[in-house]
Ligand SMILES: Nc1ncnc2c1ncn2[C@@H]1O[C@H](COP(=O)(O)OP(=O)(O)OP(=O)(O)O)[C@@H](O)[C@H]1O
Ligand SMILES: Nc1ncnc2c1ncn2[C@@H]1O[C@H](COP(=O)(O)OP(=O)(O)OP(=O)(O)O)[C@@H](O)[C@H]1O
Ligand code: SF4
Ligand SMILES: [Mg+2]
């Protein structure tokens with residue numbers, strides 16, 4: 001399904017966000033988000049994948065208006081068009097952010113514990129966050145929350161529990177519940193299902209999709225689990241070393257990736273039955289305080305040529321909804337066939 | 347055969363909800379298994395979210411007392427209340443890697459402080475150069491270096507980097523048993539394989555046994571010798587990892603395997619679960635049943651009514 005014609009809900013332009021630190025007079029700058037331009041549409045599920053520490057969480061923090069020093073927006077914009085009006089979260093004031101939080105924009109952080117107050121019962125936390133936006137009180141509020149938790153396969157008892165009394169996966173579902181109970185227009189989720197068993201994971205992903213469909217909401221989620229992207233996302237974007245290197249419709253990204261790093265990612269997924277090691281990426285992850293010149297992937301790229309070492313490849317549109325930043329995107333196809341095990345090609 | 351770890355009919359009951367509205371939760375019920383001292387292995391625990399995996403791990407680490415049953419490490423009872431010296435000796439032998447690296451580290455403490463205090467404690471030294479060397483060695487084993495980590499706070503690291511630091515910390519005392527609770531759930535596929543391979547080489551080259559808790563059936567298949575599958579506090583199936591995963595017998599094990607998402611239909615939005623499988627898997631919940639042995643070496647929980 002392509003949602004090409006749906007109206008835009010988020011437009012990110014030339015966004016740069018760096019961690020700027022000063023240790024005893026020595027300054028250090030980590031260019032975690034380095035010139036990202038991307039558009040997200042109403043009713044769309046956009047999946048983000050990429051290497052560990054490539055800047056996914058940092059990017060998503062800007063989108064979620066959860067920017068705290070030393071992270072700073074250096075340039076660019078991130079504009080939402082909510083039903084309540086437009087807001088550029090890269091430059092919004094805390095009050096402006098407060099006005100859209102939970103009701104229009106919600107954020108499920110990586111490592112779920114951090115939003116849950118350890119000395120507050122789950123029920124109280126729900127009350128703190130959701131009672132006002134929902135405009136419900138007492139029994140009516142509790143009923144709504146209980147019904148919502150039920151969809152996440154959580155019993156009403158969790159409302160009486162303290163966070164440490166729940167398992168990791170239960171806490172993760174609680175935060176998903178918090179982020180979705182107010183039916184926001186835009187849901188941002190960082191690794192929302194990593195702590196769940198595969199049965200519950202499927203149910204939770206279904207819930208996220210259902211809410212998204214019912215409400216016409218948009219979802220951006222980050223996960224390392226490529227099989228989640230494969231089954232949930234409409235489009236997938238790949239981040240490498242602080243940059244968006246490829247984005248496209250999910251099917252194309254899996255079966256016809258046009259960037260060598262994407263090709264590696266989709267082939268690296270181990271499967272049940274694998275006893276053989278899959279090829280790992282050569283070399284070390286790039287240092288974001290001093291990223292490689294030219295294409296940032298060049299030191300590890302099997303297709304690298306001279307120009308890659310000198311010039312940054314532009315993020316070029318190569319098909320409907322499909323963009324890639326690679327000088328040699330036309331030559332990626334053979335790479336895919338070489339690395340994918342037999343029987344995977346559709 | 348001498349045993350490294352012996353888990354004997356262990357159960358754990360929690361009272362949940364603090365002072366008001368108490369409720370009993372049977373987190374683990376009658377779990378039994380043992381690891382041999384001669385044959386290091388990767389022993390995997392998979393299963394439902396909330397089925398007691400972390401609780402079991404915490405009991406093995408002596409962080410939680412069993413309500414019933416006992417756990418022996420090299421013939422000695424794992425005892426949370428043993429004297430300081432005994433605890434320390436035990437801890438140098440059994441090291442944890444926790445589920446969520448963001449929770450495992452105190453946000454106000456520099457990462458190296460953890461590594462440092464672990465090194466000081468277990469290497470019985472305060473020689474700075476020796477401590478630095480031990481930290482760097484451990485970090486190198488997980489693909490990091492002291493140079494990269496020094497001076498940084500947990501929030502200055504990504505999830506994957508933090509998790510590798512947690513593993514590095516656990517490796518400092520060279521323990522014979524590592525209890526790793528979802529060590530790879532937050533890292534990319536490449537790193538995931540490198541960490542899993544690290545566990546494998548710890549077993550093969552250094553003779554370290556690993557209790558590996560995961561939701562990822564593919565890596566479980568790839569590295570485990572044996573595994574157990576848990577549902578609602580009970581072990582429902584146990585045996586050779588490949589035997590069980592190739593052909594799971596218990597209804598919950600079957601559901602688990604069938605629920606693994608695949609990329610074969612990428613873009614088709616397939617998230618359905620077979621309702622019959624779901625019904626069968628939930629059918630036995632709440633019943634005790636009993637574990638019986640099969641000819642292929644596995645044990646599986648069966649119920650009178652089915
Ligand atoms: N508060 C901070 N101060 C300084 N550097 C930081 C901070 N937070 C993150 N970084 C650095 O920014 C880079 C990007 O980190 P980020 O958390 O965005 O990565 P990620 O793609 O989400 O990784 P993962 O998949 O492991 O979660 C990393 O090099 C990380 O060490
Ligand atoms: N300190 C505690 N007090 C009360 N109940 C607890 C406590 N710790 C765990 N529980 C309960 O025990 C059960 C098992 O939790 P545990 O954390 O062991 O599950 P798990 O198998 O590790 O799950 P996950 O895969 O989600 O991490 C859950 O119902 C949980 O709510
Ligand atoms: S631009 Fe060059 S180095 Fe970069 S991904 Fe393409 S071929 Fe590889
Ligand atoms: Mg992250």
Ligand SMILES: [Mg+2]
Pocket residue numbers: 167168169399400401445527
């Ligand atoms: Mg757990």
